[in-house]
Structures are given as C-alpha cells and as structure tokens.
Amino acid sequence: MSKITILSEINNKKPFIEDLPKINHKEFDKVIKSRRSVRVFTNDIIPKDIIKKSLDNSLKAPTSSNLQTWEIYWIKSKNIKKKVVEACLSQPAAKTAKELFVFVSRPDHWKRNNQMMLDYLNEKKNPSVSVLKYYNKITKLAYNQGFMNIFGFLKKLYVSFVGLYRVIPREPTSFNDMKVWSQKTTALACQNFMLSMRAYGFDTCPMEGFDSFRLKRILKLPNKAQICMVIGAGKRDPNGVYGKQFRFDNKLFIKEV
Amino acid sequence: MSKITILSEINNKKPFIEDLPKINHKEFDKVIKSRRSVRVFTNDIIPKDIIKKSLDNSLKAPTSSNLQTWEIYWIKSKNIKKKVVEACLSQPAAKTAKELFVFVSRPDHWKRNNQMMLDYLNEKKNPSVSVLKYYNKITKLAYNQGFMNIFGFLKKLYVSFVGLYRVIPREPTSFNDMKVWSQKTTALACQNFMLSMRAYGFDTCPMEGFDSFRLKRILKLPNKAQICMVIGAGKRDPNGVYGKQFRFDNKLFIKEV
Numbered sequence: 001m002s003k004i005t006i007l008s009e010i011n012n013k014k015p016f017i018e019d020l021p022k023i024n025h026k027e028f029d030k031v032i033k034s035r036r037s038v039r040v041f042t043n044d045i046i047p048k049d050i051i052k053k054s055l056d057n058s059l060k061a062p063t064s065s066n067l068q069t070w071e072i073y074w075i076k077s078k079n080i081k082k083k084v085v086e087a088c089l090s091q092p093a094a095k096t097a098k099e100l101f102v103f104v105s106r107p108d109h110w111k112r113n114n115q116m117m118l119d120y121l122n123e124k125k126n127p128s129v130s131v132l133k134y135y136n137k138i139t140k141l142a143y144n145q146g147f148m149n150i151f152g153f154l155k156k157l158y159v160s161f162v163g164l165y166r167v168i169p170r171e172p173t174s175f176n177d178m179k180v181w182s183q184k185t186t187a188l189a190c191q192n193f194m195l196s197m198r199a200y201g202f203d204t205c206p207m208e209g210f211d212s213f214r215l216k217r218i219l220k221l222p223n224k225a226q227i228c229m230v231i232g233a234g235k236r237d238p239n240g241v242y243g244k245q246f247r248f249d250n251k252l253f254i255k256e257v
Numbered sequence: 258m259s260k261i262t263i264l265s266e267i268n269n270k271k272p273f274i275e276d277l278p279k280i281n282h283k284e285f286d287k288v289i290k291s292r293r294s295v296r297v298f299t300n301d302i303i304p305k306d307i308i309k310k311s312l313d314n315s316l317k318a319p320t321s322s323n324l325q326t327w328e329i330y331w332i333k334s335k336n337i338k339k340k341v342v343e344a345c346l347s348q349p350a351a352k353t354a355k356e357l358f359v360f361v362s363r364p365d366h367w368k369r370n371n372q373m374m375l376d377y378l379n380e381k382k383n384p385s386v387s388v389l390k391y392y393n394k395i396t397k398l399a400y401n402q403g404f405m406n407i408f409g410f411l412k413k414l415y416v417s418f419v420g421l422y423r424v425i426p427r428e429p430t431s432f433n434d435m436k437v438w439s440q441k442t443t444a445l446a447c448q449n450f451m452l453s454m455r456a457y458g459f460d461t462c463p464m465e466g467f468d469s470f471r472l473k474r475i476l477k478l479p480n481k482a483q484i485c486m487v488i489g490a491g492k493r494d495p496n497g498v499y500g501k502q503f504r505f506d507n508k509l510f511i512k513e514v
Contacts, residue, residue, distance in 0.1 A: 024284045029310075062463050071511075073514055077514060167343055170469045181465070184485065187441040188445075191444070212426075212428060236277065247317070250316060255329070
C-alpha cells in the first residue's frame with residue numbers, strides 16, 4: 001500500500017486558524033454527570049429547534065476519513081413510530097419516548113461519499129494534492145473489499161506478509177471490519193446527540209435491544225445498512241431513571257503504562 | 258429466549274430522583290463546535306487533573322447492559338510511547354501528541370464483568386428481582402456464543418425461525434457481532450473523552466490508521482481485544498487543524514420519516 005501522505009504531512013503552507021472560545025467546563029461536566037439512560041418520559045414535547053440543533057451537533061462528531069457513513073432516521077409518522085416501538089420490544093424507553101431516532105451505519109455508502117468528497121475537492125481552486133491523493137487512492141485501497149470480499153482477502157494476505165517486516169494498517173479487510181468501522185463513527189455521533197439533548201434540558205435512552213431485521217424493513221434499508229442504536233428522547237419522568245449510576249472502579253479500566 | 262423483564266418493567270415502587278442541574282447550553286455548543294481533529298500539538302503539558310477528569314468523564318458514557326467492556330491505556334512510558342507512535346505510522350497527531358490514549362474494546366470481558374455485576378447486586382440489601390434475572394439469564398443468553406461459536410450459530414437459527422412469527426432481538430450471534438457491540442460502547446466513551454478535553458481547553462485527534470497487531474503486542478493485549486481508537490491529546494498548535502470543518506449537507510443524512 002502506498003504511503004499515507006495525508007497522515008504524515010504537516011500542512012504548514014498557510015495555517016488555518018480557528019478562534020478557540022473560552023469554555024466554562026463546569027457546564028460541560030454537568031451535562032456529562034446528569035446524562036442518564038432515561039427509560040420513562042413524560043408527555044412534554046421537545047421543541048423542534050432543540051431537536052434540529054442536537055441533530056446538527058450529532059453530525060459534528062469526528063468521522064473516519066470524513067466519509068460520514070451515517071444516517072439518522074427521525075421517526076415522525078405515527079404509523080412508523082408504532083412499528084419501531086414494537087421492533088424495540090415495546091420497552092418503555094421506546095414506548096414513552098416523545099421522539100424516536102434511529103442511528104444507522106452505512107458502510108455501504110463509503111464509495112458514494114468518497115466520490116462526493118472528490119467532487120467537493122475538485123470544485124476548489126487549489127485542492128491539496130495530498131488530500132486528493134488520499135481520496136483518489138488511499139481510501140479506495142483501504143475500504144474496497146471487492147466482489148465476494150476477494151480484494152479484502154488478498155489485502156489480508158498482503159498485510160499479514162508485509163506486516164512481518166514493517167508497520168502497516170491491518171483493517172478493514174472484510175465487510176465485518178467495515179461494519180465495525182462505520183458503527184464506531186456512528187456511535188460518536190450518537191454520543192454527541194445524547195449529550196446535546198441533555199445540555200438542552202431533555203433526556204435520552206440508547207437502545208440496542210431491537211429486532212434489526214424488522215427495523216431495516218420498516219425503514220426500507222438494505223441488508224448492508226447496520227442499525228447502530230435506537231435513541232428515545234423526551235422530558236425525564238420522575239420514574240425515568242432506575243437507580244444511581246453504577247460503574248466499576250475506574251482502576252479496572254484505566255491502565256497507566 | 259425469555260421475556261426481557263428489565264426492559265419491559267417500569268420501576269415505580271420507590272422512584273429514584275436525581276436533581277437535574279440548570280445547564281447553559283451555549284457552553285456545550287462551544288465544546289461541540291470547537292472540537293476538531295487536531296493533528297499537530299504544541300509542547301505544553303496537560304495538567305494531570307484535567308486528564309483524570311476527562312478519563313472519568315469518558316467512563317460516564319452509556320454502556321450496553323452496563324457491562325463496561327472497555328479499557329483505556331494511558332501511555333506514560335517513553336519507550337512504549339515511541340512504539341505506539343510507530344504503530345500509528347508515525348503520523349504527526351501521534352508524534353506530536355503530548356499524551357496518547359489507546360481506547361480498547363474488550364468483548365472478551367463480558368463474562369467477567371457480568372459476574373462482577375452479579376456480585377455487586379448480591380451485596381445489596383434488596384436487589385431488584387428483574388435486574389438479577391437480567392444478569393443471571395438474559396445477558397448470558399445474549400452474549401454467550403459458546404465454543405467455536407456453536408451456541409451463537411444455534412441462536413442464529415433459532416432467532417431466524419422465531420423471528421418469522423414475532424419480534425426478537427437478532428444480534429449478537431457471533432464474535433463479530435460481539436466486536437461491533439463492544440466497539441460501539443467504547444466509541445461512546447471516546448467521544449466523551451474528546452469533548453471533555455476540549456471543554457478543558459485541550460484538543461485531541463482520534464486515529465484509526467494504525468497497525469492493530471503491533472499495538473496489541475505492545476500493550477500485551479490478547480487477540481480478542483479490539484483497538485477502538487488511539488487518541489492523541491495536547492494543546493492545539495496553530496498548524497494543528499488542516500482546514501474548515503466540512504460536512505455534506507445534513508439533508509443527506511437526516512431522514513424524517
């Protein structure tokens with residue numbers, strides 16, 4: 001595989017400077033601390049501008065190679081909502097949710113989005129040569145798995161062999177790897193969404209207990225699309241949180257090496 | 258599979274009420290807006306209490322079935338850091354990072370953590386019967402895939418058959434599904450971490466371009482552990498952001514149905 005120039009080149013021709021705002025981190029900590037999985041919502045509505053802002057915030061999450069292989073289904077139709085609730089096993093977090101959002105990973109969209117990135121770059125006056133090369137060559141090598149995964153399999157062989165001698169990125173070399181890749185990116189967006197709703201005084205519950213087959217059918221999604229999470233949202237009911245947040249001792253997870 | 262009582266039962270015996278703080282959402286929006294993938298860092302140190310707070314914030318993300326199948330390696334040893342940078346293809350975001358964190362998914366830890374949940378519940382005076390049942394039966398059915406994935410395969414057959422007639426959760430029925438499951442949870446923690454660093458005036462870059470085989474060897478991780486992301490952190494260098502954030506039109510991703 002060729003050298004990943006976009007990763008190894010410091011762009012110091014004309015620095016792009018963004019003003020960094022002063023932030024009161026206490027407000028942020030409050031968001032983190034008060035975010036809980038809320039399983040019962042009241043009947044209060046969520047103002048539309050708050051939903052839209054949170055969806056916007058959601059898509060500001062980092063996304064691998066900026067390929068944005070995500071989708072968010074905002075369930076508005078009563079009829080579809082009823083079906084989505086059923087596909088979520090009619091759990092209270094879905095049933096009582098004032099709004100339901102289905103976050104979907106679209107590993108199958110990488111090629112479309114890659115082409116859109118190229119179109120965008122080619123419209124620019126002076127597109128960066130290394131960025132163009134990245135979307136013309138590197139991403140195509142990295143994310144293409146070929147018919148019946150044949151190219152992925154060959155990449156795996158190549159990578160295993162070359163990897164004996166030098167550092168080389170290993171994944172993705174299969175559609176399963178592509179799922180992981182796109183699901184990670186979508187999960188980052190989910191977390192932005194949940195925190196944003198909290199910052200605006202509303203709550204959420206991420207759900208993974210659902211019938212993915214039925215959900216895909218309801219949303220007319222192809223087989224390769226992957227449901228990441230269904231997120232219920234609304235105003236927290238006093239019964240909405242089942243208990244104090246419990247986490248094992250951090251020492252179990254944070255390893256200083 | 259038995260009925261998922263924890264998901265279908267509203268706990269209204271003794272409501273658990275948490276005070277909800279008033280939050281200035283403008284501060285939160287600033288965090289979201291100013292978070293960028295920063296690829297060059299200055300030599301400024303990040304105060305230890307900010308790192309610790311951000312790691313704490315990280316592990317307050319929601320986690321599927323509260324099984325916390327995540328780990329964060331905070332790379333402190335110079336020698337290990339050098340190796341991790343190499344495994345990240347020596348990209349500037351790793352090379353110039355003042356601190357490096359490797360976020361790891363541990364789908365292989367679900368059983369250990371499930372037992373720890375049971376131990377925790379059994380120590381309580383009046384553990385909830387439905388929660389106990391959840392960790393005694395439901396999670397074991399859901400996450401166990403058996404030797405050589407035989408149980409997972411049987412589950413898949415069962416689920417495909419029963420799913421013809423009624424709603425049923427489909428995944429996970431393989432180790433690949435377990436990877437996706439644990440990686441999603443870990444990605445939620447990654448996003449909390451990156452936002453937290455930003456809220457405290459520092460920046461990050463999530464990296465997926467790495468040699469996962471070498472990284473696992475460096476961190477002495479078993480094969481089943483999965484590297485989620487390597488996150489470089491530090492003070493933003495004026496050259497650190499390569500350009501304005503670019504996202505395709507939201508309409509492409511947000512579907513109102």
